[in-house]
Amino acid sequence: MEKNIVVLRYGHRPYRDLRVTTHCCLVARALGAKKIIIQGEEDFALRKSVEGITKNWGGGFELEFSPGWLEQVKKFREHGYSIVHLTMYGKPINKEIGKMRRKNKVLAIIGSRKVEIGVYRESDFNISIGKQPHSEIAALAILLDRLFSGKELEKKFPGAKMVLTAKNEKK
Amino acid sequence: MEKNIVVLRYGHRPYRDLRVTTHCCLVARALGAKKIIIQGEEDFALRKSVEGITKNWGGGFELEFSPGWLEQVKKFREHGYSIVHLTMYGKPINKEIGKMRRKNKVLAIIGSRKVEIGVYRESDFNISIGKQPHSEIAALAILLDRLFSGKELEKKFPGAKMVLTAKNEKK
Numbered sequence: 001m002e003k004n005i006v007v008l009r010y011g012h013r014p015y016r017d018l019r020v021t022t023h024c025c026l027v028a029r030a031l032g033a034k035k036i037i038i039q040g041e042e043d044f045a046l047r048k049s050v051e052g053i054t055k056n057w058g059g060g061f062e063l064e065f066s067p068g069w070l071e072q073v074k075k076f077r078e079h080g081y082s083i084v085h086l087t088m089y090g091k092p093i094n095k096e097i098g099k100m101r102r103k104n105k106v107l108a109i110i111g112s113r114k115v116e117i118g119v120y121r122e123s124d125f126n127i128s129i130g131k132q133p134h135s136e137i138a139a140l141a142i143l144l145d146r147l148f149s150g151k152e153l154e155k156k157f158p159g160a161k162m163v164l165t166a167k168n169e170k171k
Numbered sequence: 172m173e174k175n176i177v178v179l180r181y182g183h184r185p186y187r188d189l190r191v192t193t194h195c196c197l198v199a200r201a202l203g204a205k206k207i208i209i210q211g212e213e214d215f216a217l218r219k220s221v222e223g224i225t226k227n228w229g230g231g232f233e234l235e236f237s238p239g240w241l242e243q244v245k246k247f248r249e250h251g252y253s254i255v256h257l258t259m260y261g262k263p264i265n266k267e268i269g270k271m272r273r274k275n276k277v278l279a280i281i282g283s284r285k286v287e288i289g290v291y292r293e294s295d296f297n298i299s300i301g302k303q304p305h306s307e308i309a310a311l312a313i314l315l316d317r318l319f320s321g322k323e324l325e326k327k328f329p330g331a332k333m334v335l336t337a338k339n340e341k342k
Contacts, residue, residue, distance in 0.1 A: 020190055023306035030303035057303055091340050094321055120341045130324040131335040132201035132228055135194035138312035145313050150265055153301040164302040169262050170291045 003104050005033040005147065006076065007140065010069055010111040010119065012040035017112065018049075023137045024110060025050045025063060031144035032152030033108070035062040039069045058160025073107065073122050081105040083123045086139045087115065090126035097146050100125060108143055110136040174275050176204040176318065177247065178311065181240055181282040181290065183211035188283065189220075194308045195281060196221045196234060202315035203323035204279070206233040210240045229331025244278065244293050252276040254294045257310045258286065261297035268317050271296060279314055281307040 007028040012021050021038060025046070028036045038046070042065045054061045066072055073083055082103040100106070109119060120126055129139040144152055157163075178199040183192050192209060196217070199207045209217070213236045225232045237243055244254055253274040271277070280290060291297055300310040315323055328334075 020194070023191070023194075023308060026303075026305040027309040030301050030305035031309070053304055087341070088335060089339050089341050092324060094324055126341040128335075128340075130201050130326075132197075132328065133224055134197040134201035135308050135312070137194060137306050137308040138198040138202070141306070141309035141312045142316050145316065153263060153265055155301075157303065164259060164299075168260055169299075170258070170260050170297040 003032070003106070003148065005106045005108060005144065006081070007033050007036040008069060008072055008107055008109045009036060009038045010109055010115055012038045012043065014041055014043040014046070018043065018045055020112065020137065021046055022049050024140060026053060027137055027141050027144070029054065029059065029061040031141060032148050032155055033144065034060070035064065037064045037066050037072055039066055041065065041067070056161045058157035069109070070118065070122065076107040079105070081107045082125065083107050083109065084125045084127055084143070085109040085119055085123035086129060086136065086143060087111070087120070087126050088128050088131055088133060090128040093127050093129055093143065093146060096125060096127055100127070101147060101149070106147065108140065110140050112136055174203070174277070174319065176277045176279060176315065177252070178204050178207040179240060179243055179278055179280045180207060180209045181280055181286055183209045183214065185212055185214040185217070189214065189216055191283065191308065192217055193220050195311060197224060198308055198312050198315070200225065200230065200232040202312060203319050203326055204315060205231070206235065208235045208237050208243055210237055212236065212238070227332045229328035240280070241289065241293065247278040250276070252278045253296065254278050254280065255296045255298055255314070256280040256290055256294035257300060257307065257314060258282070258291070258297050259299050259302055259304060261299040264298050264300055264314065264317060267296060267298055272318060272320070277318065279311065281311050283307055
């Protein structure tokens with residue numbers, strides 16, 4: 001069965017977080033998630049940048065802005081999604097990955113600034129990618145790579161104007 | 172034998188790239204690299220931020236600024252390092268990881284803006300983490316996770332003022 005992974009980016013601030021959230025969106029798309037929901041106001045620069053990539057590089061990646069995170073968590077839970085929150089205070093991914101791989105529908109929550117306690121409570125899994133402070137972009141990448149067991153890197157993106165094939169490979 | 176991984180961040184622009192390069196530094200540190208070299212002028216805000224984390228969270232992570240990348244590549248090659256350049260134009264990591272895991276000394280080059288052709292030529296491995304545009308932060312994370320086979324997430328950081336243990340874990 002195909003895996004459905006949706007990413008929820010908690011607490012996006014327009015302009016200030018533009019580059020980092022853009023990285024989150026592109027990582028979600030490139031590593032096999034089907035959609036990202038940005039918690040915050042519509043950010044037109046972000047939309048332009050992400051939709052430009054999707055238009056050129058293909059695939060059906062979706063981007064949505066949503067003012068609240070809790071309504072999203074509830075909606076996805078009703079649709080059978082497991083809620084996975086990435087946080088350094090969570091349980092080690094090395095221990096939990098087996099359980100998570102059995103889930104075919106995952107809503108992955110990533111924050112940047114301090115996440116309110118409700119996010120921990122509402123999540124089925126609070127998962128740490130190491131016990132050191134680093135980057136939600138990196139944490140998301142490793143989660144997706146582990147959930148898809150590396151196969152996401154071979155995913156096809158239909159309808160692309162641009163495709164890199166072995167001919168383009170350097171050395 | 173212990174692995175020595177050093178990261179070279181190509182083309183850092185002070186202020187403009189501060190947040191993204193900070194993520195690169197923290198990912199390098201958290202996921203087991205021993206050092207990052209930033210190609211560019213000294214960026215005091217970046218140094219303060221990265222050294223603040225290292226001071227509180229332990230370990231012997233090093234940060235260096237260097238105006239040129241080629242001198243660094245030559246120096247590390249002389250010391251027995253393999254040069255791994257992460258680029259979407261490279262060969263798939265899924266195919267090349269076996270060869271790379273046998274190397275105990277790796278200089279990993281990550282860019283952001285367009286990298287000059289010499290970087291491709293000087294590298295022993297040009298490696299793609301997928302064939303889609305995404306993020307050098309994510310690419311670095313997956314490279315390190317694969318090189319260390321996930322064990323980097325259990326690394327100890329001696330001398331830390333702050334440590335998260337199982338007691339802090341949520342649900």
